Amino acid sequence: MLSKPHSSTPKTAVCGEVNLIATGTLIQGSITSAGDIRIDGKIDGTVCADARVVVGKEGEIHGDIICKSADIMGKVRGTIRVEDLLSLKETAVVEGDIYTHRLEISPSAVFNGQCRMGNVESMVSSLEDEPEVKIDHVAKATA
Numbered sequence: 001m002l003s004k005p006h007s008s009t010p011k012t013a014v015c016g017e018v019n020l021i022a023t024g025t026l027i028q029g030s031i032t033s034a035g036d037i038r039i040d041g042k043i044d045g046t047v048c049a050d051a052r053v054v055v056g057k058e059g060e061i062h063g064d065i066i067c068k069s070a071d072i073m074g075k076v077r078g079t080i081r082v083e084d085l086l087s088l089k090e091t092a093v094v095e096g097d098i099y100t101h102r103l104e105i106s107p108s109a110v111f112n113g114q115c116r117m118g119n120v121e122s123m124v125s126s127l128e129d130e131p132e133v134k135i136d137h138v139a140k141a142t143a
Contacts, residue, residue: 023058030063037067039074046078057091072109083120 018036021027025041033049040056047053049067059074066081072092080086082100088109098115105111 021059023056055092081120 018038019033021031021037021039021041021043023040026044027041028044030046030048031037031043034051035049036052036054037047037049038054038056039047039059039061041058042060043063045063047061047063047065047067051068053065053067053070055061055065055070055072055074055076057073061074061076061078064078064081065076067083069084069086070080070082071087071089072080072094073089074091075093075095077095079096080094080098080100082098084100085102085104086098086100087104088094088106088111090106090108092106092109092111094109094111095113097113098111099120100115100117101120103115103117
């Protein structure tokens with residue numbers, strides 16, 4: 001009888017669970033996940049997920065979000081890149097630019113920034129090819 005060889009390397013399971021950053025939690029640094037993430041605490045850094053990101057009413061992110069889909073109910077200050085659907089719910093406050101394929105905004109949500117819709121990967125790669133614009137501030141001469 002043939003048997004499977006015993007391997008010492010762990011097998012990676014498909015992540016079907018939601019990672020939770022609870023209220024009262026502060027994380028300083030980037031988070032990367034293969035599964036869904038729900039943020040009810042505060043993050044100072046980038047949140048990157050291969051799945052869905054949910055920012056709860058008490059959630060706050062100071063940094064970028066990169067994910068497949070997202071529901072925002074809390075506060076985000078940074079660039080949001082969503083491959084499919086971005087939904088800004090009633091209590092959402094977003095300060096920053098959005099790149100998404102589809103966008104849903106509740107009438108009472110707050111959004112200050114620019115939005116570009118379409119294929120997110122092609123938009124981001126074309127933006128990276130653009131030359132950087134540098135503006136120098138010159139002090140006014142006093143008479």
